[in-house]
Amino acid sequence: MRTRILAALLLLAMAAPGRSEEILVFAAASLTESLQEIGRSFERGTGNRVRFAFGASSDLARQIRAGAPADVFFSADTAHMDELERVGRIRREDRREFLGNSLVVIVPAGSSLRIREPRDLLALGRIVLADPEAVPAGVYAKKWLQAEGLWDGLRSRVVPTLDVRAALAAVETEAAPAGIVYKTDARMSKRVRMIYEAAGKADIVYSVARVSDSRKRAAADFVRLVESREAAGVFTRYGFVVRAAS
Amino acid sequence: MSASDLSILLLTLRVAAVSTLSILPFGIAAAWLLSRWKGRGKVSVETLLSLPLVLPPTAVGLVLLEMLTRSGPLGRLLDRAGVEILFTWKAVVLATAVMSFPLLVRPARAALEEVDPRLIGIGRSLGHGAFDVFTKVSLPLAWRGILAGTLLAFSRAFGEFGATILVAGNIPGRTQTLALAIFHRTQIGQDAAAFRLVALTVVVAFAAVWTTEVLQRRRSRFARSEP
Numbered sequence: 001m002r003t004r005i006l007a008a009l010l011l012l013a014m015a016a017p018g019r020s021e022e023i024l025v026f027a028a029a030s031l032t033e034s035l036q037e038i039g040r041s042f043e044r045g046t047g048n049r050v051r052f053a054f055g056a057s058s059d060l061a062r063q064i065r066a067g068a069p070a071d072v073f074f075s076a077d078t079a080h081m082d083e084l085e086r087v088g089r090i091r092r093e094d095r096r097e098f099l100g101n102s103l104v105v106i107v108p109a110g111s112s113l114r115i116r117e118p119r120d121l122l123a124l125g126r127i128v129l130a131d132p133e134a135v136p137a138g139v140y141a142k143k144w145l146q147a148e149g150l151w152d153g154l155r156s157r158v159v160p161t162l163d164v165r166a167a168l169a170a171v172e173t174e175a176a177p178a179g180i181v182y183k184t185d186a187r188m189s190k191r192v193r194m195i196y197e198a199a200g201k202a203d204i205v206y207s208v209a210r211v212s213d214s215r216k217r218a219a220a221d222f223v224r225l226v227e228s229r230e231a232a233g234v235f236t237r238y239g240f241v242v243r244a245a246s
Numbered sequence: 247m248s249a250s251d252l253s254i255l256l257l258t259l260r261v262a263a264v265s266t267l268s269i270l271p272f273g274i275a276a277a278w279l280l281s282r283w284k285g286r287g288k289v290s291v292e293t294l295l296s297l298p299l300v301l302p303p304t305a306v307g308l309v310l311l312e313m314l315t316r317s318g319p320l321g322r323l324l325d326r327a328g329v330e331i332l333f334t335w336k337a338v339v340l341a342t343a344v345m346s347f348p349l350l351v352r353p354a355r356a357a358l359e360e361v362d363p364r365l366i367g368i369g370r371s372l373g374h375g376a377f378d379v380f381t382k383v384s385l386p387l388a389w390r391g392i393l394a395g396t397l398l399a400f401s402r403a404f405g406e407f408g409a410t411i412l413v414a415g416n417i418p419g420r421t422q423t424l425a426l427a428i429f430h431r432t433q434i435g436q437d438a439a440a441f442r443l444v445a446l447t448v449v450v451a452f453a454a455v456w457t458t459e460v461l462q463r464r465r466s467r468f469a470r471s472e473p
Contacts, residue, residue, distance in 0.1 A: 024417070024420070029434075051417070051418070051419055051420065052418070053415065053416065053417040053418060053420075055415075055416065059415075063332075063333050063415045065315075066311060066314075066315040066316065066332050066333070067314075067315060067316045067321065067325070067330065067332045067333070068332060068333035068415060068417075069330055069333060069334060070333075161433070162433055163433070165433070165434045165435075166433040166434065166435075168434075168435070169433065169434050169435025170435075172435050173435055173437075
């Protein structure tokens with residue numbers, strides 16, 4: 001596996017001679033560890049430097065729209081890519097919908113709370129999720145709860161956070177008795193326990209594109225590496241569902 | 247202290263220093279004009295200049311953001327000139343400069359107002375121009391108030407959060423200052439790492455205030471012993 005990554009990087013390095021570049025990658029918070037790992041191999045293999053800013057896709061998209069000097073954008077949804085495409089910050093042909101994920105209900109590791117069905121969530125005093133009005137993880141969670149007919153009952157008990165990792169942290173520190181995050185986030189943490197998986201009930205699609213006015217070759221190279229089979233191995237290891245090339 | 251803690255500290259110090267230095271000439275000029283100006287509209291101008299003190303920082307940030315965004319009035323010009331400000335370190339400088347400007351002007355103006363007008367008159371009667379009198383009479387007499395204002399402005403720039411996060415985002419290594427990093431680390435549950443930064447800010451704040459206190463005391467003793 002590792003040798004294959006190195007071989008792929010070697011090819012990239014040979015294809016892109018010249019001086020090394022630094023690229024700025026804006027990415028959904030849920031991709032933090034997986035992209036950092038891929039970024040490290042990219043730096044080792046190409047001599048380029050990758051700087052990440054992780055956060056809520058909605059927030060990052062807003063910043064890119066306002067002119068933030070990002071070279072590549074990873075969104076946890078497609079809606080924010082659509083928005084950036086509409087204003088000309090990314091091009092349709094550069095977009096790839098490359099990953100899937102699912103939602104889980106989590107509680108602190110020491111909690112004895114159990115739920116058999118989504119309805120049991122109504123017994124909770126508070127539930128933390130990424131801001132359901134904007135942040136993809138929260139928007140997906142709201143959609144799921146609406147589909148279950150639970151949103152109206154729960155909405156007053158929802159504590160919105162800035163991004164999905166902040167929701168995870170709130171459950172980890174037992175600031176909230178339960179939360180809804182991505183399965184990949186829950187798997188990262190030993191301090192939370194998954195008690196329900198909303199598998200297949202929300203269509204979660206991650207997309208990536210280079211920002212249209214980035215002139216850096218390394219930006220396109222990085223996207224190519226992310227789409228490679230080698231990167232797919234990394235994402236799978238973190239629990240993402242790698243989508244077939246579109 | 248980790249390497250990233252140190253680089254966050256250095257970035258914050260650098261940005262706060264650039265911000266404070268860049269408002270210094272304008273702030274002193276504004277303080278001087280306000281101290282001399284007795285005409286109509288003075289109160290309105292003073293109020294306007296003090297607004298960033300009273301407004302929520304996020305409100306100031308939003309106004310700056312809208313002005314500088316690519317479709318905004320200033321943003322379009324800057325874009326054409328190829329100048330990038332938003333979400334770069336320059337945006338941090340701009341946001342902190344605007345937020346700290348009144349903190350420099352108010353004490354500086356008060357100090358300049360206290361300069362005895364007779365001394366200024368004597369200076370003028372000796373044939374010095376207004377600027378010469380300002381640098382040779384007013385400034386040496388009012389320096390303590392100006393220093394206090396400068397320190398206040400620097401402190402505000404050092405810790406500014408609301409306006410900064412709106413116009414500069416929270417990009418590690420580029421725009422993430424101590425205040426933003428503390429917030430971000432808390433958000434992702436790294437409280438211990440956030441506390442390391444809190445400790446750093448306490449050290450820096452203590453050092454800055456202590457140095458100024460000592461400096462002021464020494465200079466005032468020196469001034470008194472002068473014939």
